[in-house]
Amino acid sequence: MGQGLSCAGSNEQGLFRAVQVGHLKTVEDLLERDPALLHHATAYDHHSVLHIAAANAQVEILSMLLERSMNPDLLNRQKQTPLMLAAMHGKMSCVKSLLEAGANILMFDSLHGRTCLHYAAYYGHADCLQAILSAAQSSTVAVSWGFARFVNIRDGRGATPLHLAARQRRPDCVHILLNNGALVCASTGGYGSLGSTPLHLAARGGSLDCIRALLAWGADRLQRDASGRIPYLVALKRKHGVCAALLNPSSAEPLVWPSPLKFIGELNQEAKDLLEQALMAANREREKTVLKGTAYSLPSPSPSHSDVGVEDNISEVSDAELCSICFEQMCTIEVQDCGHQMCAHCTLALCCHNKPNPTTACLTPPVCPFCRGIISKLVVADIKDCDDSDFNSGDTSSCKLRRSRRSQNLSEGSSSFKGLAASFGKMGGRSSGRIGAENEWVDKT
Ligand SMILES: [Zn+2]
Ligand SMILES: [Zn+2]
Numbered sequence: 001m002g003q004g005l006s007c008a009g010s011n012e013q014g015l016f017r018a019v020q021v022g023h024l025k026t027v028e029d030l031l032e033r034d035p036a037l038l039h040h041a042t043a044y045d046h047h048s049v050l051h052i053a054a055a056n057a058q059v060e061i062l063s064m065l066l067e068r069s070m071n072p073d074l075l076n077r078q079k080q081t082p083l084m085l086a087a088m089h090g091k092m093s094c095v096k097s098l099l100e101a102g103a104n105i106l107m108f109d110s111l112h113g114r115t116c117l118h119y120a121a122y123y124g125h126a127d128c129l130q131a132i133l134s135a136a137q138s139s140t141v142a143v144s145w146g147f148a149r150f151v152n153i154r155d156g157r158g159a160t161p162l163h164l165a166a167r168q169r170r171p172d173c174v175h176i177l178l179n180n181g182a183l184v185c186a187s188t189g190g191y192g193s194l195g196s197t198p199l200h201l202a203a204r205g206g207s208l209d210c211i212r213a214l215l216a217w218g219a220d221r222l223q224r225d226a227s228g229r230i231p232y233l234v235a236l237k238r239k240h241g242v243c244a245a246l247l248n249p250s251s252a253e254p255l256v257w258p259s260p261l262k263f264i265g266e267l268n269q270e271a272k273d274l275l276e277q278a279l280m281a282a283n284r285e286r287e288k289t290v291l292k293g294t295a296y297s298l299p300s301p302s303p304s305h306s307d308v309g310v311e312d313n314i315s316e317v318s319d320a321e322l323c324s325i326c327f328e329q330m331c332t333i334e335v336q337d338c339g340h341q342m343c344a345h346c347t348l349a350l351c352c353h354n355k356p357n358p359t360t361a362c363l364t365p366p367v368c369p370f371c372r373g374i375i376s377k378l379v380v381a382d383i384k385d386c387d388d389s390d391f392n393s394g395d396t397s398s399c400k401l402r403r404s405r406r407s408q409n410l411s412e413g414s415s416s417f418k419g420l421a422a423s424f425g426k427m428g429g430r431s432s433g434r435i436g437a438e439n440e441w442v443d444k445t
Pocket of ligand 1: 323324325326327328329342343344345346347
């Protein structure tokens with residue numbers, strides 16, 4: 001019994017090992033014998049048992065420790081919280097349980113002055129990132145700090161989570177952050193090069209998907225960092241050829257997610273997803289043109305994009321479901337309140353603008369191309385229900401209504417929307433080239 005010190009020392013080591021490998025029973029036994037062990041930390045890093053559990057995804061032990069009202073915001077030597085470690089290692093269950101226990105998301109480490117949101121973005125754990133953002137929306141942080149401010153929180157060198165995600169080639173995190181109001185043109189202090197935007201850092205990292213997402217959200221290809229470089233030059237210097245081709249200011253400007261649509265408050269999530277898919281598909285078409293003359297060919301499209309799904313849909317299209325603007329795609333988007341339908345590509349073309357041409361940027365909310373009514377909401381067109389009601393209830397009134405609307409669309413589309421169809425067909429969006437050419441020809445005769 002005279003060896004209390006070394007005995008406590010070995011108990012301590014035993015506890016840390018048991019937490020690391022997840023032996024709940026051993027941990028409980030050790031704490032039963034010596035409750036004070038709970039407050040021990042590792043010798044060098046000063047990790048608490050909570051840090052060890054969080055970093056190793058030992059959620060059972062973590063929950064047990066939190067239930068013993070252990071402070072969830074303990075700090076290690078570098079002032080990292082258990083939540084930061086869980087976010088760094090992508091241990092989603094631990095992130096969740098720490099958030100539920102009220103862990104503070106607004107803590108900064110002493111290493112780079114980063115928060116748990118920086119950690120999730122830097123290491124590319126999209127699920128953890130999303131969980132922290134959801135917590136931020138409902139916590140006091142949103143009230144005291146403001147949610148938008150939290151999304152754009154800067155580390156010790158001026159980097160926002162979006163900067164880090166772009167630099168580390170994390171397209172999923174880039175996407176989530178942009179969707180939550182991350183500023184696409186924020187410039188850093190000392191991170192990367194002075195005054196770098198997320199686009200500079202994506203160019204440096206060489207992630208095509210990050211560059212695509214940032215451009216679609218309106219990132220400026222001409223913004224310079226403190227040494228006067230545009231992202232194009234950064235990509236060239238790092239020998240990211242394909243990225244450089246897209247960032248070249250003289251190549252075609254990509255379509256940009258329309259800002260009026262971004263703020264149609266009630267834009268339904270499914271509709272938004274459809275529109276976004278259409279936007280990205282259209283931009284990939286543009287990329288092919290951009291890269292045609294260069295030595296680069298595009299890598300095969302990533303499986304996460306649903307080109308295949310779209311193709312499948314097309315093969316099932318009956319005439320009644322065809323978009324009456326382009327006559328190519330199925331009607332997937334319904335305008336409310338008027339109920340007119342069109343495809344996602346056409347909806348987007350209607351609202352999208354080309355970045356370098358501010359005169360075409362629509363500053364007012366877009367209107368329905370069929371009735372010129374204000375678009376109060378865009379929802380996913382409900383086509384399947386129509387067939388069901390034919391067979392099941394015999395109640396075809398809603399179906400007839402929709403059919404008549406479509407035929408109205410068709411007749412209108414065949415006349416006054418010819419120009420729209422011509423220009424939207426290729427998502428070129430600029431001017432109705434075909435009509436112009438016809439007029440020219442008419443003039444000469
Ligand atoms: Zn269409
Ligand atoms: Zn309408």
